[in-house]
Amino acid sequence: MTEPILPRIRPAIAALAPYRQGKQAGPDAFKLSSNENPFDPLPSVAEALQHTTPINRYPDATAGRLRARLGERYGVDADQVHVAAGSVSILHQLILATASVGDEVIYAWRSFEAYPSLPLVAGATGVQVPLTAESRHDLEAMADAVTERTRAIILCTPNNPTGPIITSDEFATFVARVPGDVLIILDEAYAEFVTAPDAVNGLTGRLHEKHPNVVVLRTFSKAYGLAGLRVGYAIGNVAVLNAARATGIPLSVTSAAENAAIASLDAEPELLERVAVIVERRTRLVEGLRAQGWDVPDSQANFVWLPTAERTDEIAAAFGENDLVVRAFPGDGIRISVGEEGSIDRVLEVAAGVR
Template sequence: MTTEPNLPRIRPEIAALPPYRQGKQAGPDAFKLSSNENPFEPLPSVQAALQRTTPINRYPDATAGALRARLGERFGVAPDAVHVAAGSVSILYQLVLGAASVGDEVIYAWRSFEAYPGLPLVAGATGVQVPLAPGARHDLDAMADAVTDRTRVIIVCTPNNPTGPIVTSAEFAAFLARVPQDVLIVLDEAYAEFVTAPDAVDGLRERIFESHPNVVVLRTFSKAYGLAGLRIGYAIGHPRVLDAARTTGIPLSVTSAAERAAIASLDAEEELLERVAVITERRARLVAGLRDAGWDVPDAQGNFVWLPAGERTDEAAAAFDAADLMVRPFSGDGVRISVGEEESIDRVIAVAASLR
């Protein structure tokens, strides 16, 4: 008979929090549509940049200075107004740790990005979930209503992962007018490059962080740029706000290879955006096919679509799995399907139609 060893005490709220669940991996003959990855391999110029010698016996530049300078030049800000980390979700963790603690509140829409509930818990704060409005959209009025004197951070995800709709510029402007200026607002725009809606908010193009220094805009190289495996994202905002992220972040977490690939991707951006256009065209066909099959698919502005399967979510996921289509089920709510290879589009529509 074996006995359990005495283990160190873990915070009960952390012990009860399930770890982040990655999208299901795919076998050699299956399509992986579970993680919102870019189906295209990195551009040849990016692969060539990665093949150049990187001294892996040396630490990377802890500030990712070359990339920050390049992004600062692109967006017309000083390098100190740019922060780079191992994916935009890392920056989210850093900002919440820097702004919220025990007794504080972090507001976010739900359902939204699966990592959000863990952010306040890790910081010792309380998460406040605000249900989505009809159409699977952010209810910014309700989120503003939820603000109290304990609110420290509000996260707005546009396009919303996993449901797809955007927040409009007018909606976000009205929201900003209602939120106190000492509350940090994180505008999570991980899928911004895929947006085709003309009225969508764009935190960088509109330079919202200048008129509202409590706003930080997040972007990533994981999705449109196809660098998910290298883990690199960035934030644009007021330098003193970003200092909180730089202070709470894990040092040296951005590798030299990731920084080099990100710069090479920016160099080849015109070619890369041609690939984004292919994905958005596939997305339009996928949405049309799913709606023709009888599914009430919300507006899709990322590189994924949402099937509101409700209680049939697990059944739907099993049907896709049986057809070698790895999707992302959210039990009781729906199924998120990434826009993948061309060959997967008709197969997805056929399986979805069989479920109606």
């Protein structure tokens, strides 16, 4: 049988593996693979989902009500806020807007799995800078990697999947070394879980005002528990965000997502109480693992990192056999989300058994 003639696909795209989502969990298992919020939606947020634009009508393409609310919250104009279907969508837009063939995008590695695909899809070249021995961003090495071809730099703080932060002092030293025409994307998807007093905070620090080449990303997926609705936002210079908006897919933020995000902001005190519970569980998990002898980095997110190296597959399988679905990065380590209360002791029990 003659093989059909197919459209030509860019070789780099044909070789690119699709994003690998964390495994789904069975009815009796704890899903600790996707950094989701383990709590059910608040009643007020669930109620907001009942009052959305009829699904036969398009949503507001600008997410104007949410942008206005976020602008009020952070003391910026609504045009300085960009909303899209998750912060990763905004990352994609920003890279498309700044980098193309012959350009470079710098990011730390290991970091968020989506980062390597972003420059590749844009036709640019990704430049990976290894983490330090403490699983932290090596900002000095990242600044050294900047060339005349560099168009964007992605910083993930706290870093996914290892957990450590970038400090305010470290960021100040770094941004001073980066040319002003290079975009710095501060990916703060887990900012609400941070308790370290010296951590950089792009929004309370108003870094977008001090440095027009800095864009700060946040999401409603993690602390706010709206992962299934896909809504994130960026705050930064209007011209930079307009470029991102120009590359985005129109109408990608549904009215349900916008309503739920606004309701979540209204309910923020209740949600932050839940965040405090997750932080307390994280602390117990880190302390318990370290007491067993694991070299666990100082996580400031809603997950912990086990540097399991060549034993990664073996140890991940042991967690799976005990109904704990974790995220394995073969050859490197295992990321374990902080989940339900009942999962904490089980994680520690399995970890002790494979230590």
